[in-house]
Amino acid sequence: MAKKAASKKKWTVTDVVLTAVCLIILIVTVYPMYYVLILSVSSPEAVSQGSILLFPKGLYFGSYEIILKDSRMWRAMLNTAFYVVLGTLITLFTSVTAAYPLTRPGLKFRRLYVFYLLLPMYFSGGLIPTFLVVNGLGLYNTIWAVILPGVSIMYIILVRSYFVSIPPSLTESAFIDGATHLQVLMKILMPLSKPILAVISIYTIVGIWNSWFSASIYLTNEKLHPLQMYLQRVLIAQSVDLSTVVSVDEMRDAMKKMLTATQLKYSMIIFISLPIIMIYPMFQKYFIKGVMLGSLKE
């Protein structure tokens, strides 16, 4: 009876307007990605002429073939996968181990520690001081220059907030039974914290996957470059500022670069975005549950 009533619900003006607005937002959000997708499978001539709008013209998968055969791309992808795994593990480790002591009632100078953690969230040293620290620690041109600076204080705060939301009676009873802090953390808090850990993991994975700035500053060795650096290099290699050209030879080189493989960059964008697009649904249930978890109080 209730179902029949629901199915017969009439559309009001508000419903129509809201649906229309949502459709517009959907199109505006999805179309750019769709546009890149159809360019990536269209013929290079049609792409350079700019004549593609809704459907691909002249199906062409040659660019994907070039990408799949490019060993530099695979090396960059392996590098990125390695940075993602290692970076995520380090982020989870530091977030959990830093957050747990902050939840213990007997911790001395807790306010000082929290202040020490919060201050960099408001004031950053900037690029040059950070470069000096990274270089001074001997991390320049190593993988640690892109992994370690990615650890975020915000995640410590998130985990701490989540730990606080877990009923303290659980941990108190464990201590009474003789459990150590490590046992409480590993056997009680961690299993209950899967949603927040999933949230932090997905944020970290996406962040490291998409990052290129750290690599562009600290990694001059091409063999260590992540995928986004590879993409950036291909894109920059094809777009040249003609106003900086000072000779006929340089103009000839510049025009050659702009003409070759114009369509390749679109194929690259799709190929590089695919892994993240595939991973997101796996974390979605945790993401939806966990994104607001930091704000819950007991």
Place this chain on the structure above:
Amino acid sequence: MKGKLLRRPVFAVLAALTAFSMLAGCAGNSSGVLQQGSSSGESSSEEKDHTLSVMGYDRRSDDILISERENYQVWQEFAKELKDRGITLELELIPKEQYPTTITTRMAASQSLPDIVNLSDLDDQTVVGFGKTGTVIDVKSAMKQYSNGSIQKMWDKYWPSATKRITTPDDKIYWFPSVSKGILDGEPRKGTGFILEIRKDWLDKAGMAAPTNADELFSVLKAFQDKDANGNGQKDEICVVSLESYNNGIAQTFGVAPKLVDIQNNTDKAVSPWYQEGMKDYILYMQKLLSNGLIDASLFGASDDIKNGKISENKAALVYDYIAQNWLEQMITSAEGADYLPVYVKGNDSIQPSFRRERSELVWQRFAVTKNCDDVEGAIKLFDFIYSDRNAELDFWGIEGLTFKIDEQGNRVSLTIGKTDKENAESGAVNGDYLWGRSLLPAVLVQEAHLKDWLASGTSEAKIMMNRQADDPKDTLFTNDYYTTQALALPTDEEIEILNQYQNTVETYCQEILVGLIQGTKPLEDWDSYIKQMQELGLDKLIKVYQDRHDRYMAS
């Protein structure tokens, strides 16, 4: 119990490590991963070895990688020449696309710098600033102390303007430039330049002659649209030129200077288009083109990618490029027989068209010796070789029998013209300009060319011959010229302050007015008020700065 006893020491160690890591960042110029300038120099003996660290791009061409330099005979010769002089290079190769970011950060942090660094991605003022702070050294005094005279001799012989262009007002030189000089059939070249080019195949199809004045140009462009020259049924044959700039070929037909402030070569005067006689006529002409649909309004401020798209779409009736260009036609893949013809058009009978010329004698790029170089003597010795006839031959010509040959008249003739970089890489026929020149060390290019080679290159004869004419020091047509690289001495501190204070504002306002006038949103009748506003914003001050810099350049 044992766990509790261990807790405090463990936490104390962790806290100490945290504090230590904070202090580590305060360490001075450190041993990081990067090598410091690892030069050796124990005595001033002639026989001592010099090891110099050099940082630059990893390639100039995608097919010829500097990391594979040992595969090329020209590098082997270059390394041998250096070895004979006791010089060894340690190279730090940075991917070219990443280089601007890397060099900006490293120079700003002033840490882990090599002995010699390519600073071409930074502008003159920035490098001079590094010189004043001591991050890069004054090479003029180093040359006086260590050079065998080869550098100055080479500059004086081929590039007398080199010293003028790179010497600061306080008589210092903070970098070594790349240098290039064109010689055609044994005679110095004046330099090629930019000109309007029109679709010759469309002219032939329409049965029309090449235009020589503004009215004929308009008629031809209109006819292209009316007769549907590109055959797609639409009136979309347009001028694909920069619409918001003074440098688009059409402005030059009215004698307008290509930049907001430019140096007129034949009068040695700093001028601005806004004070020039043909500027109003140019704006009226552009209004006419726009109102007749011969200009696409969407191309105002468009990027080069978008403009190139119009060319690829076979819609560009008129373009503005190097006279002897042969790359635009390759972009038009949807039509056969596309051909651009250079045209010399007079916008106004009483005004000679201006010509934007690239100097045959080029002095550009910057390669500096940094403060980390412990072996300045070795660095100068290296540059003494770089600016020598032997290196000039390796750099431009390469290896006899591989990249060039000597013909019956005793002239050097290139064997690589017409071949792609990939083909040359596979055959090993590579010259130094692809390996160390422009990337790691200054390019030294004495470009001897021959007209018969140009004619055999595949570029149309019309382009070659007009190029030859413009290049000829005796030519009388292309005399109202403006160089792409202006003849200016480096600015003084006061001039830098004026440029920083006024340049951006004036440029922005002037461009806004120019676009508004062409589009018709700003009335031409208010011309005087616009000029007055430009003067209030500092246009005349900028002109004076350029004039003073040019005067100093000419006097030195």
